[in-house]
Amino acid sequence: MSIITLTTDYGVKDHFVASVKGKIITEIPTAQIIDVSHCIDLYNITNTSYVLFGAYSNFPKGSLHMVLVEAEMFDQTSFLLTKFNDHFFLTANNGAITLLATAEDETEIIDLKIPDFCYNTVALYTYIAKEILNGTDFNSLGTKINYNDCELLVELRPKVADDENSIRGAVIYFDHYGNAVTNISKELFEQVRNGRKYLINAVKYQINRINEFYVDFNTEAKSLREYEGDMFFIFNDLGFLQMSIYKSDYENVGNAKTLFGVTYRDTIITEFTAEIKINMFVRIVKMSFHQEKIPMFLEHFHGVKNNIRNFPGNNFLEIYQDKSNPSIFFTYSVWNEETDLENYRNSDLFKDVWAFTKALFNDKPEAWSVDKLVSLP
Numbered sequence: 144m145s146i147i148t149l150t151t152d153y154g155v156k157d158h159f160v161a162s163v164k165g166k167i168i169t170e171i172p173t174a175q176i177i178d179v180s181h182c183i184d185l186y187n188i189t190n191t192s193y194v195l196f197g198a199y200s201n202f203p204k205g206s207l208h209m210v211l212v213e214a215e216m217f218d219q220t221s222f223l224l225t226k227f228n229d230h231f232f233l234t235a236n237n238g239a240i241t242l243l244a245t246a247e248d249e250t251e252i253i254d255l256k257i258p259d260f261c262y263n264t265v266a267l268y269t270y271i272a273k274e275i276l277n278g279t280d281f282n283s284l285g286t287k288i289n290y291n292d293c294e295l296l297v298e299l300r301p302k303v304a305d306d307e308n309s310i311r312g313a314v315i316y317f318d319h320y321g322n323a324v325t326n327i328s329k330e331l332f333e334q335v336r337n338g339r340k341y342l343i344n345a346v347k348y349q350i351n352r353i354n355e356f357y358v359d360f361n362t363e364a365k366s367l368r369e370y371e372g373d374m375f376f377i378f379n380d381l382g383f384l385q386m387s388i389y390k391s392d393y394e395n396v397g398n399a400k401t402l403f404g405v406t407y408r409d410t411i412i413t414e415f416t417a418e419i420k421i422n423m424f425v426r427i428v429k430m431s432f433h434q435e436k437i438p439m440f441l442e443h444f445h446g447v448k449n450n451i452r453n454f455p456g457n458n459f460l461e462i463y464q465d466k467s468n469p470s471i472f473f474t475y476s477v478w479n480e481e482t483d484l485e486n487y488r489n490s491d492l493f494k495d496v497w498a499f500t501k502a503l504f505n506d507k508p509e510a511w512s513v514d515k516l517v518s519l520p
Contacts, residue, residue, distance in 0.1 A: 145276045146202055147174050150195050151211040152183040163211065163265050170269045171276065179208070186213050189296055189407075192242040193316045193324065195232075197381050199243070204229035207275060209268045213237050216263050223293065224271055224284060226251040231275055233268045238296035246290045255285040301327050303335055310335055312384070312411045321398020322379070323386040323405045327413060329378040339415040343376055345386055346405055347479050348458055349423065350376055353384070360389070364461070372449045374403060384411070402453050423458065423515040424478045428508060431471050436503035440472070447496055451476070454492065456483025470505065477515065484512075 147167060153159040164176050179198045184190045191212040199208055208230060213219070219235040226232075227243055227250045234240060236254070244250050261267040271284060301312040312327035332341075343350045354360075354377040360370045371390040379385040386405060391398040399405045432440055444462060452460045459477035478484045487493050501508070 145171065145174050145272075146177060146206040147171070147272060148177050148179045148198070148202065148206060148208045149181070149211065150179040150183065150191060150198075150208065151181045152185050152187070152191075153181050153211070155181055166265050167269050167272070171273055174272075174276075177202075183212050188213055188238045189299060189315050192239050192296065192299060193381075195239070196242040199230055199232075200228065202230070205231075207231040207233065207272050209272070210234040210239050211264060211268075212239070214264045216257075216261075216267070222255045222257070222264070222267060224253040224255055224275075224281070226281065233271060235264075236294050238294045238299075240290075240293060241296040241299045244290065248290075250290055251281060252288050252290060252293060253281065253285040254288050299326055301325075301331060303331070307335055308415050310413045312413070314386075314405060314407055314409045314411065317398075317400060317407070321388065321391050321400055323399040323409075324379060325384045325386070325411045327384040327411065329382045329384070332378075332384060332413065336415050339417060342414045342416075343384075344412040344414065345376075346403060346409060347456065348374070348403065349479075350374070353377060357387075357389075372402070372452065374399070384413075386411075404455075424481045424484060425513045425515050426474075426476045426478065426484055427511045427513070428474045429471065429510070430474070430500070430504060430508045431468075431506040432503050433505045434470055436505075437470065440500060440503050443496075443499055447492070450492055451487075451496070454483075454487050454490070456480065456486065481512070 149160070149163065151160065151163075153163075160178070160181050167174055167176060180194050183194060191210060195208060195210060199206070202208075210233065214222070214235040214237070219237060221236040223234050223236050223240065224231065225234070225240050225243070227240075227248065232240060232243065240252075255267070255271065257267055258270065261270055274284060275281070299315060301310050303310055310327055310331065312325045314323045315326045316324040318324060341351065343353075352375070354375050357377065358367060359377075360367060373389050375387055375389060377385055377387055386399045386403075388398050388402060448460065451457065456479045457476060458479060459475070461475045463473040463475065465471035465473075476484075478487075
């Protein structure tokens with residue numbers, strides 16, 4: 144039985160996917176058709192390339208992968224049949240093969256000759272699939288071309304600085320959980336890093352730690368539940384650097400896109416050096432409470448902590464309790480700039496939080512504003 148996969152932006156509501164499958168089965172009754180995805184962002188070739196890259200190698204060699212994104216017959220100048228790693232790919236010449244292979248890889252690419260009876264892309268793909276499955280000579284189906292002669296997506300390629308002290312990448316995909324996937328691979332990251340310390344600059348945030356696995360948090364400092372809503376970086380199952388929110392969900396917590404303003408094609412810069420300097424603004428506040436008021440304070444803090452942590456410009460928030468005097472607490476918050484803290488102090492959120500909290504004090508609070516100069520992971 145011959146395996147044919149489909150990757151489209153057709154969605155699942157309409158008849159389009161079923162129509163494609165029907166046409167293929169009519170011409171190739173022995174075909175086993177498997178859906179890769181029909182929920183690619185509309186006309187998004189970058190998304191297409193990433194999803195196809197993640198799926199194709201799990202299929203048996205000899206499988207044929209049809210890509211129907213930005214592939215209308217009269218919108219595209221040409222169509223390609225690519226053979227790579229013993230798999231066949233049918234795509235428009237629109238950059239969809241960019242993540243699948245590089246110029247250094249062994250690829251065979253044919254610029255397809257379109258027969259007159261192929262009135263649309265599905266007809267062309269079905270005809271080519273039938274020819275391949277019947278053993279027709281690969282090179283007889285069109286003109287052989289080189290990888291660099293194809294349309295390629297430049298944004299899918301991260302750029303290493305000339306001095307090899309940084310990698311400039313970009314967000315190329317948001318998955319079902321809202322994780323923001325970049326085009327920086329672990330292989331490239333470690334190659335350029337070469338054992339050095341690193342700092343990831345994403346939107347307005349700076350992060351100097353990458354989780355080894357999803358729940359790789361310091362549970363001695365706080366419970367996993369208290370990390371819910373926190374941002375972290377991790378290399379995903381395909382080996383790409385990914386910005387995630389622990390236990391993210393659209394309704395209650397949010398995700399990288401909604402909480403941190405990350406959008407498609409946003410620049411991600413990873414810097415490497417022997418010592419990382421981070422210019423961040425830190426606020427430390429000491430508070431002393433009436434002992435009987437402490438449970439009220441803690442209950443209120445847990446109710447508002449995510450709102451404070453997710454306030455624009457805030458990168459970190461923790462609270463500490465003095466071991467020798469349990470009535471004394473410290474909050475430690477990290478901000479991108481002093482103006483971010485001032486915006487928070489002028490917000491309705493702060494006014495409500497402070498009005499509730501200061502009524503519980505048994506002494507005047509103290510506060511310090513400092514600059515974070517150096518951070519060692």
